[in-house]
Structure formats: C-alpha cells, structure tokens
Amino acid sequence: MTSLSSPPLHVAVVGAGPAGIHAAGVLSHLAPRTKIDLIELLPAPYGLVRYGVSPDHPRIKKIVESLHGVLDGSNIRLLCNIEIGTEITVDELRDAYDAVIIATGASRDATLDIPGIRLPGSFGAADFVSWYNGHPDAHTTWPLSAESVAVIGAGNVALDVTRMLIKHAHTLSDTDVSDRVYQDLAANPIRDVHLFARRGPADVRFSPIELRELGDQLDVDVIVNPADLESNPHLDRMTRQFTPVHHIVETMREWSRIPADRRTASRRVYLHFHHAPAAVLGADTVEGLRTEVMAPDGYGHAFGSGEFVEHDVQAVYRAVGYASTALAGVPFDHASNTVPHVAGAVVDNHGNHVPGLYTTGWIKRGPVGLIGSTKSDARQTVDTLLARVAADARPRLDRQGVDGLLRDRNLRTVDWDGWLRIDSAERELGAACGRDRIKIVERDELVTIGTQPRDQT
Template sequence: MTPSPRIAIVGAGPAGIYAADILLGRVPGARVDLIEKLPAPYGLVRYGVAPDHPRIRKITDALHEVLEHPSIRLLGGIDVGADVTVEELRAAYDGVILATGADLDVSLDIPGADLPGSFGAADLVAWYDAHPDVPRTWPLAAESIAVLGAGNVALDVTRILAKHAADLHRTDTPDHVLDALASNPVRDIHLFARRGPADVRFSALELRELGEQRDVDVLVDPAELELDEHAELMLEQFSQRRIILRTLREWAERPRAELRASRRIHLHFRQRPVRILGEQDVTGLEMERTVSDPLGRMQATGELVRHEVGAVYRAIGYRSSPVPGAPFDVDRGIIPNREGRVVGPDGAAIPRLYATGWIKRGPVGLIGSTKSDAAQTVQHLVDDLASAEPVVAASDPLAPLEGIVDWAGWLRIDEAERRAGAARGRERTKLVDRDDMIAHARGRDIAPAGPHENSTENAR
C-alpha cells in the first residue's frame, strides 16, 4: 500500500492554511504539518490587520476550522533556517510549501529617509498589533505627521494614528499600545498619494472610515480633485473609483466652519516625496507635484512643495524576507518559481519544493486572493506526487525541537487572551510577550485544554 503523503507547509498565515485546506480536499489521505515561526497562527490576519477592523479579523474563524482537521498538525515556535533547514524538510516530507508572506517595508530611496522620525508602516503595524518580536514602545511625539502611500495600509496607519485611544478600548489592543495612543500629541496627519484621486488603490469602504471617526475631521482641497483626461477614463471604467471620488468631493465641500475636531486628516494627491528634511530629526517633507499623461503615467512637474511635519511613515509596499536555504530573487522580493514550483539558478524546478502567497507572487491582492494562488501551487504538488517515489525519512527533523506550540498549546493561549479580554469587557486582549505565550501554551496559570487530535502527542 502506498503510504499517505506527508507535506510540510512553512507559514501558518492565510496562504499556508488555505494551501493545507485545498491539499486535503484533493488528497484526503495526506498529512500536513503547518510550521510557524511565531507561537500563534493566522499571520497577517492577526499581526497585519488594524485592531478596529474586526470584520476582517473574523477570517480567523474560518481558518480555525481548517486547523481543527485531524490530518493537520500546527507546530508553532519553529524558525525554519535556524531550528530546521529547508533541506532537512525536503528530505523528510513528500512536499514542502513555503508560505512565509511579506514582513518588511519597501525602502524609500530619498535623502533623509534614515533620519530619526522616519518609519516604515510595517514596523508600526507590528507594534500596534502586538507582534511578540517587536519593541513595546513607539515614539509618538509629533504633532504633525506625514503618511506616504495610496493603499489600504496607508489608510490603516493614518486612521490608527488619528484615532483616540478610548475608541480602541473594545478591541484586542494591549494596554501598552492604548497607553501610548492616549498620550499621542498629534493634531494633523497628511496623507500623500503620488497619483491623482482616480488612481489611488484605497478601497472605497476603508476610505470612508477615515471620516467616521470621533473628533477627527478629513480635509480635501477641491483643487486637488480636478480631473484630467486619464482620470475621466478611469472613472468611466471603474465604479469603485467613482465612489472614492464621490467621498472625496463630499469632504472637500464641507464648510470650514463645521471642521472643529481636535485632530485633522489632510488628503493630498499628485505629490511624490523628494526628500525628508531635518538634521538630527525629521522636521519636514519636500514633495514634488506630479501630473498624469493620457496613459496614466506619472510625470514630474518640477514644482516643489514643503510641509512641516515631525514624523514620516512610508506605506509604499511590503517585501518578503528570504527563507534560508531557498532561492530568492532580491530584485523582485520573491522566491523564484513557475506557478508555485520553486526553481533554482539554472531554471530547473527543485524537487518537492513549492511556494504560495506573497512570497510566491509579491505583496499584491487581498487576503482572500491567496485562495486561488494556493490552488495553483497545490495542483502542481498533487501532479508531482502522482509520479514521484514516496519519501522514506530516516528521522523526523522536528522531533528533537523543544518549545513547540501545538494546537492544544495555541488553544491555551487563545483561552488566556479571552480571559484577559473578559476582565476588560472585551472579546480578547492579546498576549504580547513570547515567553508568556509559551508559558500559557504549556498549561501554566490556566487549566489545560482538552485533547486535540492534531496535537504533537496525538499525531501519527
């Protein structure tokens, strides 16, 4: 009898969990190990979505159901490249899927980008989402802030920086973040997009949320909403862009006498960053006005505009970290692959090695779009299984590792967070310290969860 294939998936975020679900649907007898660097699963949903977006975080309910499958083992706290190598995994499994996502900011190559007070959005998001591997403190000292970007991450950063801490008390935000936001002195946040209002990548719903915050006004200069030939064409073709422009015009038409909030968000279009000003710290930002040609290509005008700000956040994109032992295309920020099959320097597919999610195609698309991406990768893996000899491993490379957080351990962490939240009148409060998370996973301080079929003790 042919043994059931064993598959390792590195990364327990949406991309990895969707891949596991699809794989088990196509190969019902397969056994899947989901290997995660952090003590908690869910990746971007847990550590990349703003805390005031509970409807997006509800995706974890669906991911939770997948992880309950008896053929899946969740193995958290394992750093591939340090605790175990890709080669060791390839030698022990019939297939290895890399689904490690994108965790770094795209750099901004302009003078002053390295000044204190110049930050990447990914770092701020990790801080307010209580990532266990980032510092607990954040320097919220500026009264005027610039955010660079025209996507939903830029909106998230702008919204959280403008939000009053009291309006996050019902979320899972930990106390150290709430305390910092409560003392945030910010009064003005300037959000800059390089292109015009018909070319931004915001979703219409998230844009409108900017104006739904308590004691926050959104200001738009009507002159910045003038449309050129390219913009008119975009509005004819895309309904979402028409909705976005309608929202912007509503804000631009508000009488200034009605704008009395203590915090203001200023939206600017057709400006690109030229340099960040300051000697010891950020003191301002120099931008150049842009225009679009009939094909939508951005053109520089040479007209410079200066804004006095004390901090600059770039939200211009994410990039992936290399996975030690796997090929990596530094220029594109992905693992080189052909439809999910990882290829080496010679262009040949590396046996039993695959990629899915942002590490495969770059940081584009919404969380749900990783499903179709995973389906493509999994299908190639399934096709390869049909013609490959089963792997007979001499040993399990994960067996000697200590401190693994399995499914039962994660349920204990989850319960501890829910208890902490209940004490504050909310659904949960995140645990932040890695050691605390592991302690709860081992059953300290709370009653252990009941047995689960995919814990390390019960698997195989």
Template sequence: MTKPLRVALIGAGPAGIYAADILSKAGLEVSIDLYERLPAPFGLVRYGVAPDHPRIKQIIVALQKILGRGDIRLIGNVDVGTDVSMEELRRHYDAVIISTGADKDAPLPVPGIDLPGSYGAADFVSWYDGHPDVPRTWPLEAQSVAVLGVGNVALDVARILAKHVEDLMPTEVPANVVEGLRQSPVTDVHVFGRRGPAQVKFTPLELRELGKVPDVDVIVYEEDFEFDEGSEAAIRSTNQTKQVVKTLTDWTLRDPEELTASRRIHLHFLHRPVEILGTDRVEGIRTERTELVGDGTVRGTGTFVDTPVQAVYRAVGYFSSALDGVAFDDVAGVVPNDEGRVLDEDGEIVTGLYATGWIKRGPVGLIGSTKSDAQQTIGHLVADVESGRIAAGAAPAEPDALIAALEERGVPTTSWSGWELLDAYERSLGEAEGRERVKVVPRDEMTRVSRGEES
C-alpha cells in the same frame, strides 16, 4: 500498505492554511504539517489588521474551522532557518511549500529616509498589533506626521495615529499600545500619494470609515483633484474606484467651518515624495507636485512643496524575507517560481519545493487572490505526484523524529490545542475588562500559555 505523501508548509497565515486545506481535499493520501515561526497562527490576519477592524479579523473564524478539523497538524514557535534548516526539513518531507508571506517594508530610496523619526509602516503595524518580536514601546513624539502611500495600510496607520485612544478601548489593542498612544501629542497626519484620486488603492469601506472617526476631520484639497482620460476610464470600469472618487469628491464640498475636530488627517494627491528633510532627525518632507499625463500615470512638474513634520511612515508596500537555502529575487522580493514550482539560481525547477501567497507573487491581492494562488500551486503539486516527479514516502526520515529533535534542542513547539488554550486565555483577559479579547504580547508568555504551563 502505502505511505501517505508527507508535506510541510512553512507559514501558518492565510496562504499556508488555504493551501493546506486545498491539498487535504485533493484526493491524495497525505499527511500535512504546518510550521509557524510564531507561537500563534494566522499571520497578518492576527498581526497585520488594525485592531479597530474586527470584521476583517472574522477571517480568523474561517481559518480556525480549517485547522480545527484535526487533519492538518500545526507546529508553532519554529523558525525555519534557525531552529531547523530547509535542508533538514526536506529530508523529513516528500514536498515542502513555502508560504511565509511578506513581513517587512518595501524600500523607498529617497534622501533622508534613514533619519531618526522615519519608520516603516509594517513595523508600526506590528507594534500596535502586539507582535511578539518588536519592541514594546514606540516613539510617539510627533505633533505632525507624514504617511507615504495611498493603500489600506496607509489609512490604517493614519487612523491609528490620529484616533483618540479611548475609541480603541473596545478592541483587542494591547495595554502597552494603549499607554503609548495615550501619550501621543499628534494633531495632524498628512497622507501623500503621487497620483490622483482615481488611482488610490483605498477600498471604499476603509475610506468611508475614515470619515467617521470621532473628533478627527479628514481634509482634502481641491487643487489635488485632477482626472485624465485614464482616470475617467478607471472610474467607469470599476464600481470600487467610482465609490472612492465619490467619497473624496464629496469631502471637497464640505464647509471649512464644519471642520472643528482636535485632530486632522490630510489627504494629499499628486505629491511625489522626493526627500525627507532634517539634519539630526526628521523635520519635514519635500514633495514634488505631479500631473496626470492621460493614461493615469504622472510626471513631475518641477514645483516642490515642503511640509513640516516630525515623523514619517512609509506605507509603500510589504516585502518578503529570503529563506536560507532557497533562491530569492532581491528586486521583486519573491522566491523565483513557475506558477508555484520553486526555481533555483539557474532557473531550473527544484523538485518537491513549492511556493504560494505573497512569497510567490508579491504583496498584492486580497484573500480571494490567496485562495486562487494556493489552488494553482497545489494543482502543480498534485500533477507532480501523478506524474511520478515526487513520490510518497520518498523522504528518508519521519516528521515525528523532527518534532522530537526540536524539543531536544530546547525549541518549545506549540500546537493547535495550544492555540485553543491561548485563545481562551486572551478571551478571559478581555472578559475581565468588558472586551472580546486582550492579546498576549510577550513570546515567552504566549508559549507558556499555549503549552499549558501557565493559567
């Protein structure tokens, strides 16, 4: 009787789940275990999407259908590198796929970035999404705030900061977040981007929704609107850019007397952050005015603008974390790889070790990119099996022995049936308040509910 190919994936976000799904349909006899550091699956879909965007969270429905089939085993609440080493994991599996994503903020090397009152957007997103590994309180003390970056995460941060908490109540926002946001004195949020309106990374829908937030005005400035040849080409080439530019341009035509909301989001283009101002804490931000040079890129003009703010959030991208025992590119923030085959420090292929998702290509692209990424990686894994590079049953130890060892070490693992328990519990909490769900935040409570130790 032939043994199945035993494969472990590290990370149960979209990248790991899609890779597991594709592998399960690849025509191989395969046993798949999906390890997740948190007690619950779904990664940034659960902990990186703003609570007032439930339509995006519908991605979870598709991911649930994959894991609900029963042919992929979820092993949650296991931190590879702490609870189990990569070396140990590889002894129990014929192949390992790293799909850990990007979990922290990309650096922004400007003076003052480490002042108190300067934060990474990823940390703030984790807080308002109820991530179990971040503090339960957040210092919302600023009346004026700067957000650096012009992607959807920057818009999410700006919107959550500016939105009245009552308008978040129909969502799954946790109780501690409601209490924190209720105390916020914010009136103005300034979003800064170094290039022009045609180069922003907002999606049209996200931008239009920003203009519909109750009692929040979106303010743009005519002097920030500049279009060069590269901008015109971008507008002609993609309908998305055309829609974004149209929405922004329409906002410049509004009568200032119509802008009467109690809170405001200011969108500033052609401003490059050069320094966070302050001595003991954030007191302002200095930006340099930039100008387009013809191809959509910009250069500095030597003109500087100081904007008083008491907090700064950098939303300039996510960055991945290194794994013990695996080479890591500290500049690009990825595991070195050749189309998903992981490379060692010398650039040689590590047999049986693969990567997919943002840890493979960097934090760019949406769900469609994640699926094609997984297809490429799994294609190489299958080719390596067919060529004999890796062999089913070659791993000396059995996966079940590792699961037993984790329990013996006091690691309370969670499972797919455990997620179903937690899901039902959160929905029952929401039902009591007339909401779809109230997210459980503490890790120990999540774990107890998932293991049937608390009802």
C-alpha cells in the same frame, strides 16, 4: 497524482498565515490521507490576520473563524515557535517530508530610497502595524511624540496607518489592542496627518470602504483640495469604467465640499495628490518632508515638474508596500522579493525545478491581492504538487517528519491545543475588562501558556 495503494504523503507547510493554512486545507481536501505539519515561526497562528489587520477592523478579523475551521479537528498538525532556516534547515525538511510548501508571506517594508529616510522619526508602516497589533517581536513601545505627521503611500496600508495615528485611543476600547498599545495611543499628541500620493484621486489603491472609514473617525476632519477633484478626461474615464473609483472620488468630493466653519475637529487628515516624496528633512531627527509636485499627463501617469514643496512634520511613515524575506535554503529573486517558481513549483536560478519544494502566497506572487485570493493561489500550488510528487520522489531520512529534530534540539513548540490555551487566556483578559479579547504580546508568555501541560492550565 498519488493513488490509494501508495503510502500517504507527508508534507510540511512553512508559515501558518492565511496562505499556509489555505494550502494545508486544500491539500487535506484533495488528498485526505496526507499527513500535514503546519510549521510557524511565531507562537500563534494566523499571520497577517492576527498581526497585520488593524484592530478596528473586526469584520476582516472574522476571517480567523474560517481559518480556525480549517485547522480544528483536522489532520493538519500545528507546530508553532519554530524558526525554519536556523533551528531546522530547509534541507532537513526536504529530507523528512515528501514535499515542503513555503508560505512565509511578506512582513518587511519595501524600500524607499530618498535622502534622510533613515533619520530618527522616519518609520516603516510594517513596523508600526506590528507594534499596534501586538506582534511578539515588535518594539515594546512606540515614539508617538509628533503633532504633525506625513504618511507616504496610496494603498489601504497607508489608510490603516493614518487612521491609527489620528484615532482617539478610547475608540479602541472594544478591540483586542494590548494595554501597552492603548496607553501609548492615549498619550499621542498628534493634531495633523498629511497623506501624500504620487498620482491623482482616480489612481489610488484605496478600497472605498476603508476610505469611507477614515471620514467616520470621531473628532477627525478629512480635508481635500477641490482642485484635485475637478473633472478631467482621465478622472472621468476612470470613474465611468470602474465603480470603486467612482465611489472613492465621490467620497472625496463630499469631503471637499464641507465648509471651513464646519471643520471643528481637534484632529485633521490632509490628502495631498500629485506629490512624490523627494527627501526627509532634518539634521538629527525628522523636521520635515520635501515633495516634488507631479504633472499628470491625462492618462494616469505623472512626471516630475521640478517644483518642490516642504512640509513641516516631525515624523514620516512610509507605506509603499511590503516585501518578502529570503529563507536560507530556498531560491530567492532579490529583484522581485519572491521565490522563483513555475505554477508553484520552486525553480533554481537556472530554471530547474527543486525537487520537493513548492511555494504559495505573497512570497510566491508578491504582496498583491486580498486575503481571500490566497485560496486560488494555494489551489494552483497544491495541484502542481500532487501532479509532480511521484517524479519528485526522494528517500525520506526521517519517516516521522520533524519529531526527531524537535526532540534532539529540545525545541519548545506550541501545538493546536497550546494555541487554544493562548486563545482562552486572551479572552479571559478581555472579559475582565468587558472586552472580547486583550492580546498577549510577550513571546515568552505566549510560549509558556502554549506549552503548559493540561493539568497546569
């Protein structure tokens, strides 16, 4: 732990999503004299909250307000639009700071290795989520041409994908979706979404609130096979022991009891349980999905039955989890897609601590837990950093952090004032249409707004 007589620490945090911001905030609180640079690849902060939460979830997006409070008027300096690993290396950061915390998250799709998964019309949820959230590096348009779609997955991301696919665009008119996304969704001809889960209703990873929201969509029917919800020892045990599971199963039972003559919506969602993806079908594009019927063992496990079913769909979305990407200069475990560490202190392939290098968030522990869980995770990492920093001591080659490198390489950075200008510009776009905000999606436009001198805004 540093003392008041020692020089202030200078720490870089790579990644300005919730994990990085919480780490910076905890460090600022525990060691108030610390100079902290929060370095972000994108031209805007907030990571998963800005680019990974569905636009129809304003209650979750309110987390931005608390993250804003951590950064506004603090000793944390925001530096966006910098690619660590290429424009500035991790070794250069380690030379310039007393410690570096890696908090780059998990932004790519986990793999699903089945035949046909790379056919045109087969998509990863992460790419789709980035598109409808206006990520500056996402596709500019999305091929929404299928009338019948399969979604593979049993978590909240699968629900988000299903809900955004089946939603009527005009119900998003009070959200921050870009005009381009709105127009593409408005032309979506979809009629049916089939969601496939490998196990049963008691074993899904849905949250009760998000599942209920699926049934609250305008002009959408949710259809569940009553046989999947019949009493059995495993389902009964799970609903007794876990209140969320009870709510999930009861919600599905309500849907299963709706008579067929009351299902008059123009769009439908079918929930299929005990179906594992076996192959995406088609020659030049997706023409169907083959699933294997799974046999439950009564204890929450399911095994292949050898019986296969083919479903007529024209697109497949896999929502089987997120994975982190290796960062040059940082040890990486490709089996778990995480940075190896001990209590947040990065270790190499031999288990030896890498001096001055730490990690937090999903790249540390994998893509599990809610956004709020990043706080306790960040506390562990910061506690470890402060306990080790004296032993880690290395000569800093640049006492100004990355400032010299930014100047020498003529890198355009968006700072906190620049982000506030972007924020203001998006709110002005929204106000003109009676909305709170319309998101700006082009990277060049974001950087231009974020780097303009004050007298030009």
